Amino acid sequence: MDEPQDLTETEILPQPGAHGFDGARERGRHEMHGPFVLPPGPQGFSFSLYQSTGAALMPGHRLELLDNGAVFDRMLEDIHAARESVHILVYIWRPCDVSDRIIEALVERSGAGVACRVVVDPVGSEELSGDKDFDQKVEKVLCEAGVEVHYYRLLAGKVMGRLLGRTHQKLVIIDGRIAYTGGFGFWKVWEGNGQSPEEWRDTSVRVEGPAAREMQLSFSRYWQESGGGLLPPSTFPEPALVGDSEACFVESSGKLGITDAERMVRMVIAAARERLWIANAYFSPPNEILEQLEEKCRQGVELRILGPGPIHDVKVIRASQRSTYERLLDAGARIYEYQPSMMHAKTMLVDDWLAVVGSTNMDSLSLNKLGEGSLVINDAEFVRKMERCWAKDLRVSKEISLENGGRTNPWRRLARRATQLVGHDR
Numbered sequence: 001m002d003e004p005q006d007l008t009e010t011e012i013l014p015q016p017g018a019h020g021f022d023g024a025r026e027r028g029r030h031e032m033h034g035p036f037v038l039p040p041g042p043q044g045f046s047f048s049l050y051q052s053t054g055a056a057l058m059p060g061h062r063l064e065l066l067d068n069g070a071v072f073d074r075m076l077e078d079i080h081a082a083r084e085s086v087h088i089l090v091y092i093w094r095p096c097d098v099s100d101r102i103i104e105a106l107v108e109r110s111g112a113g114v115a116c117r118v119v120v121d122p123v124g125s126e127e128l129s130g131d132k133d134f135d136q137k138v139e140k141v142l143c144e145a146g147v148e149v150h151y152y153r154l155l156a157g158k159v160m161g162r163l164l165g166r167t168h169q170k171l172v173i174i175d176g177r178i179a180y181t182g183g184f185g186f187w188k189v190w191e192g193n194g195q196s197p198e199e200w201r202d203t204s205v206r207v208e209g210p211a212a213r214e215m216q217l218s219f220s221r222y223w224q225e226s227g228g229g230l231l232p233p234s235t236f237p238e239p240a241l242v243g244d245s246e247a248c249f250v251e252s253s254g255k256l257g258i259t260d261a262e263r264m265v266r267m268v269i270a271a272a273r274e275r276l277w278i279a280n281a282y283f284s285p286p287n288e289i290l291e292q293l294e295e296k297c298r299q300g301v302e303l304r305i306l307g308p309g310p311i312h313d314v315k316v317i318r319a320s321q322r323s324t325y326e327r328l329l330d331a332g333a334r335i336y337e338y339q340p341s342m343m344h345a346k347t348m349l350v351d352d353w354l355a356v357v358g359s360t361n362m363d364s365l366s367l368n369k370l371g372e373g374s375l376v377i378n379d380a381e382f383v384r385k386m387e388r389c390w391a392k393d394l395r396v397s398k399e400i401s402l403e404n405g406g407r408t409n410p411w412r413r414l415a416r417r418a419t420q421l422v423g424h425d426r
Helices: 021-026 041-053 070-080 097-111 122-127 134-144 160-164 210-225 260-271 287-298 315-322 325-331 364-368 380-394 402-406 410-423
Strands: 058-067 085-090 115-120 148-151 171-174 178-182 203-208 245-252 275-280 302-308 334-338 346-350 354-358 372-378 397-400
Touching: 041 245, 041 260, 041 372, 058 070, 058 210, 058 380, 070 097, 070 171, 070 178, 070 203, 085 097, 085 210, 097 115, 097 134, 115 122, 115 134, 115 210, 122 134, 134 148, 171 210, 178 210, 178 354, 178 372, 203 210, 203 354, 203 372, 210 245, 210 372, 245 260, 260 287, 260 346, 260 354, 260 364, 260 372, 275 380, 287 302, 287 325, 302 315, 302 325, 302 380, 315 410, 325 334, 325 402, 334 380, 346 380, 354 380, 364 410, 397 402
Parallel strands: 085 115, 115 148, 275 302, 302 334
Antiparallel strands: 058 203, 058 245, 085 171, 171 178, 178 203, 245 372, 275 346, 334 397, 346 354, 354 372
């Protein structure tokens, strides 16, 4: 990355006397309290993201925005065309039609000499899923065909910290050159078009270019911890510059203090000058991020939040989500709830150039405890495509007002305290 010009220290640090900064000093300065004043535009944002997470926007990417079940059709095309390797890291993999199609493709490629490696999280795929068939209906078939399968952090004999320290990432990497991430899992709810209660609404991205190598590196780290060996050099080909988009991959893992997931979210929010649209399945941000969103509204940024409506897989999280509405509505945000199905996407859209697609939820558990990953994108055309998806989603969403479900209540406050406590570690 070229070194940015004319970026002064005061442009990238919290400004003394800015809203909340002096108050933070009185409260002991909780970590990373803003607001953060970023230099305008992609170069200033990239520099700020780099010094916060170690990831910077890189040129040379080709991107595809994929909604709902379309991700599997495109992914299977690439798997069937794989020549060297197919690597999969996923939180949820349960027997279903999508699973059968993925298994068939991996078995065929393994038989053709392609190295296929799989890591699944046992919490999402086996231990707590209510479906104990992964080992017999998926793992057994794959292993018999020569596919190497590992579980990430088995739970036997482990304590609560182990239960919460999961990988929630969704990664598929083909030949080290093509990669996918988003909110998908291999289960029946990700089939279809997100317009019925049994078919979740989700967003994924296919990427070619240097970020695919970063995603391969992320896979390799989980692969090693799960019992796999070092990957061969052939799985890390030199990245080709194949398109006009800038992008980078921000990986995060749970730890004491501020994770890279939270750092990324804070920098993306700080970059907004005109609009900030957030679609998130589990929207219950920590107070520091909630304050930052309120500040953006005061600065005149158009803030929109799209979350799940009445169809939700974790009711206490929906109540926690709704506990944030009154503050945000008072600040000037517009809030919508998706009605046809569970809204499971994890995306952000900033101004007319910046987008985020990945696995990172905006709640304390995801930001503090789980392994997550998101693709950060500078591409005006990609943003326009996301904008069209928003328009389609809002046609089947309900806008929330203070008089129409936006006020908090004791149950919502209790739910928020509970969900914040689960992810709290500082």
